Amino acid sequence: MPKFFTVDDDFNNSRLDKWFINKVLNLPHSLIEKIIRQNKIKVNKKKTKSSYRLQTGDLIEIHDISKFKPSNDKKKIKYLPKKGEINSYDEYVIEDNENFIVLNKPAGIPVQSGTKSFKNMIDILKNTKYFKNSKPFIVHRLDKETSGLLIIAKNREYAQLFTSLFRIRKIHKTYLAITYGKVNNSIKIMKDNLIYYENKKKIIQKAISNLKILKSNKYCSFLEINPITGRKHQLRRQLLNIGNPIIGDDKYFLNNTKRIKTKCLMLHAYKIKFMIKNVRYNFKAKYNNIFEEFLKKNI
Numbered sequence: 001m002p003k004f005f006t007v008d009d010d011f012n013n014s015r016l017d018k019w020f021i022n023k024v025l026n027l028p029h030s031l032i033e034k035i036i037r038q039n040k041i042k043v044n045k046k047k048t049k050s051s052y053r054l055q056t057g058d059l060i061e062i063h064d065i066s067k068f069k070p071s072n073d074k075k076k077i078k079y080l081p082k083k084g085e086i087n088s089y090d091e092y093v094i095e096d097n098e099n100f101i102v103l104n105k106p107a108g109i110p111v112q113s114g115t116k117s118f119k120n121m122i123d124i125l126k127n128t129k130y131f132k133n134s135k136p137f138i139v140h141r142l143d144k145e146t147s148g149l150l151i152i153a154k155n156r157e158y159a160q161l162f163t164s165l166f167r168i169r170k171i172h173k174t175y176l177a178i179t180y181g182k183v184n185n186s187i188k189i190m191k192d193n194l195i196y197y198e199n200k201k202k203i204i205q206k207a208i209s210n211l212k213i214l215k216s217n218k219y220c221s222f223l224e225i226n227p228i229t230g231r232k233h234q235l236r237r238q239l240l241n242i243g244n245p246i247i248g249d250d251k252y253f254l255n256n257t258k259r260i261k262t263k264c265l266m267l268h269a270y271k272i273k274f275m276i277k278n279v280r281y282n283f284k285a286k287y288n289n290i291f292e293e294f295l296k297k298n299i
Helices: 016-023 029-037 083-092 121-125 156-167 234-241 289-298
Strands: 003-006 041-043 059-062 093-096 100-105 147-153 172-180 189-198 201-216 220-227 267-276 279-284
Touching (some): 100 121, 172 289, 189 234, 201 234
Antiparallel strands (some): 003 059, 093 100, 100 147, 201 220
C-alpha cells in the first residue's frame, strides 16, 4: 500500500528531493532520482521530477521503498560556541527584525560547517538572542575569507523570498577589492564562461560583473565591483582572468607574481540593496582594519 503525505506551509516552494530527505528518508540524490524514474513517487497522482517545486496542499504518493536504506553519512557535529563568542556578535549586527538579520561578517569564518571547517556562523547564531524563537536560514553565501554584508532569514517564508529575489537578480550587491597591479582603464565589465565540475561532469556558467576603478597605481588597484550573476568564487576568478587577482587570495593567483603577505583576503561585500513588499532596504558595511590599513599604505 502506498503512503500519502500532504505538503505543509514549511515546505511550500521546496524541491521534491529536499522534502523527501527531510520527511521520508535520507538517501543520495542519485537514488532519489532512480526511485522517481521507477514511478514510486508521484505528486498529485502524476509522475514528476526531483526538482519540482512543491506547493502547500500537494498530495505526495510514495510506493514501496522498504528495500532502500538511509544514507550512512555521519551526522555533522555542531559547533558549540562559548558565551563570550556568542555575545561578540552584537558588534556585527546591522539590521535585526522579525524576518531577517543583516550582519557585517568577519573574515576568516565560514557561513556554515564543511569538510575543512568546524567553527561556523550558523551554529554561533543559533545560540544568540537574535534567533531565540526561530532558526537561521541561509539565503546566500560569502566565502570564508570574504568579509561584509550577509543576510540570514529567520523563517522559511523569507528564506524562500530572498532565494527568489537572488534568482531573478533583484538583490544588488557591491563589493570592494584590492588587486595586484594596475587594472586596465578600458575594462568596465567582465564577462566570462566559468568552468565547474560536478561528479566529473563539466558545467559552463556565464559570469558577468561591472567594474569601476576607484584608485590605482602600478602595484595595486582599489576596485568597486557589482556582480550581475552569482557564481561560486565569481569575482575571484574573473579578476584572475584579467590578470589582476585579489591580494590575499591563496587559491586564485598568478604564479609569476610576487605575492604580498597579508592576514586576510582583500575582498569585502560593501553594499546590498533590495525591495520587499514595497519597502526599500539599503545596507552598507565598513571594511575591517586590516583592509583599511593596507589601503592607506599601498594606494
